[in-house]
Amino acid sequence: MKLPGCAPLKGDKPAAPPEQSGRPATFMGERSGAIIGIFALLCAYMAYVAAPILKPIAVAFLLSLIFVPVVRALARLHVPQRLSAAAIVLGIVALFGSAVYGLSEPAAEWLNKAPTVLPEIESKLRPIKEPIKLLQEAEKRISELADVGPAEPSGRPVRERPDLVYLIVSGAPQTFFGAVATFVLMFFMLASGNQFLRKLARAISTFGKRKQTVRTARNVQRQLSRYLSVITVINFTLGAVCTLALYYLEVPNPILWGSMIGLFNYVPYLGAMVSVTVVAVVCLLSFDHFWQMLLPPLTVGLLTTLEGQFITPTLAGRALSINPLAVFVFLFLMGWMWSVVGVLVAIPLLASFKLVCEDIERLRPIAIFLSKEV
Numbered sequence: 176m177k178l179p180g181c182a183p184l185k186g187d188k189p190a191a192p193p194e195q196s197g198r199p200a201t202f203m204g205e206r207s208g209a210i211i212g213i214f215a216l217l218c219a220y221m222a223y224v225a226a227p228i229l230k231p232i233a234v235a236f237l238l239s240l241i242f243v244p245v246v247r248a249l250a251r252l253h254v255p256q257r258l259s260a261a262a263i264v265l266g267i268v269a270l271f272g273s274a275v276y277g278l279s280e281p282a283a284e285w286l287n288k289a290p291t292v293l294p295e296i297e298s299k300l301r302p303i304k305e306p307i308k309l310l311q312e313a314e315k316r317i318s319e320l321a322d323v324g325p326a327e328p329s330g331r332p333v334r335e336r337p338d339l340v341y342l343i344v345s346g347a348p349q350t351f352f353g354a355v356a357t358f359v360l361m362f363f364m365l366a367s368g369n370q371f372l373r374k375l376a377r378a379i380s381t382f383g384k385r386k387q388t389v390r391t392a393r394n395v396q397r398q399l400s401r402y403l404s405v406i407t408v409i410n411f412t413l414g415a416v417c418t419l420a421l422y423y424l425e426v427p428n429p430i431l432w433g434s435m436i437g438l439f440n441y442v443p444y445l446g447a448m449v450s451v452t453v454v455a456v457v458c459l460l461s462f463d464h465f466w467q468m469l470l471p472p473l474t475v476g477l478l479t480t481l482e483g484q485f486i487t488p489t490l491a492g493r494a495l496s497i498n499p500l501a502v503f504v505f506l507f508l509m510g511w512m513w514s515v516v517g518v519l520v521a522i523p524l525l526a527s528f529k530l531v532c533e534d535i536e537r538l539r540p541i542a543i544f545l546s547k548e549v
Contacts, residue, residue, distance in 0.1 A: 223512040230516045231353050235360035237523050238267070240400040241407055246365050260365035264358050271354075274434065281428040285457075391534040399527050405490050410440045413482050417475055424471045426454070427461055436475060440482070441519050443502055447479035496547035497525060 222229055242263050249259040414437025421429035432454055439446035455472035462468050488496070505525045509517030525545070532542035 219508070219512070226513050226517075227349070227353070230513050231356035231360060233520050233524065234516065235357045235364060237403060237520055238357070238361050239364035240396065241403045242365060243396065243400050244404065246368070250368075256368050257366045260362050263365060264362045267361075268358060278431050278434060281431045285428070285431075387534075391531060394534055395527055395530040398530055399523065402526060403523060406441070406487070409482060409487055409490065410437045413437055413440055413478060417478055420474050420478070421454070421471055424474065425467075426458060426471050432457065436479070438519075440479065441522070442506065443483070443522055444499070445506065445518075447476070447483060450479065451476045497522070497529060497545055498547050501525065501545050 245263060246256055246259050250256055414433045417436045418429045418433025421432055426432065432450075435453065436450045439450050442449075451472050454475050455468075458468045458471045502522065502525070506518055506521050509521035509524070511517075513520075529542050529545045532538035532545070
């Protein structure tokens, strides 16, 4: 017997640990899972609300990872990190500005053609539309036979579609300030070097946790930097090859479409599909013969398939291969939260999260779930 405020007697049995009582361990597991789920939902909501702030940070972080090896190589040649970071950022700004200046005119021409695209496509697809029209008429007759009464008017006002040019112009200031913030943040990230890791190590008191955190951060930085560098070279090469192919196939504005293909290729699966679709529409509007319409999108589809199935897995490695289901879910989630920027940065962010989970023992089940290997 144990009295209050007294030490337990010699014959008393110790209380059973919580895991032996059955329910508490299960309850604690369910409780921790619920807490993790609530935390994930809160993180998604905060990422959605703070999108104007987080988008430049994420893009600057990923761009800095691409050029970290260049800064380190120049540091071995006794070039100051601030100088090399400034040169890299200025070079990217010059390249980006020249690309926008050179591609703005053909892009504006295609934007001006946008109102006449649908009627022109309709006239080109008129031979194919005849069987579809017959099916639509048959469906209409069947629906009339099955209709039991007059349809009631909905009374909902019809919303006018916003003008495309107005949307682009209205979003220009936000895009400009986002680009400026991205380049400024990228400069400081490249110029700081390993200063962030050193401060992070000082902030952690326990030596074991400090060592593990620094090792995880360096591993993520090294692998993600290599992955992004290889992917960037592959996408640039793919865009150049597609530009040459479209040029020889006499597709108008091949540089514009080759640049689009290289940029969209950062988005797995969906990027190649969108590129082939856009090239097919361009060829449908530009040519009259069937093979001229068909050959360019087939060529682009073949090149993107070779890149996605053989070249990228061989050069980038399978360490960062991710489950296609997780890819699509995260793409749609990031597209909903951050629109086009979210779609472009989704896979690098997901790959970095997978690398962190692989280095932390408690999070390895998440890494196994995200992995493509069975």
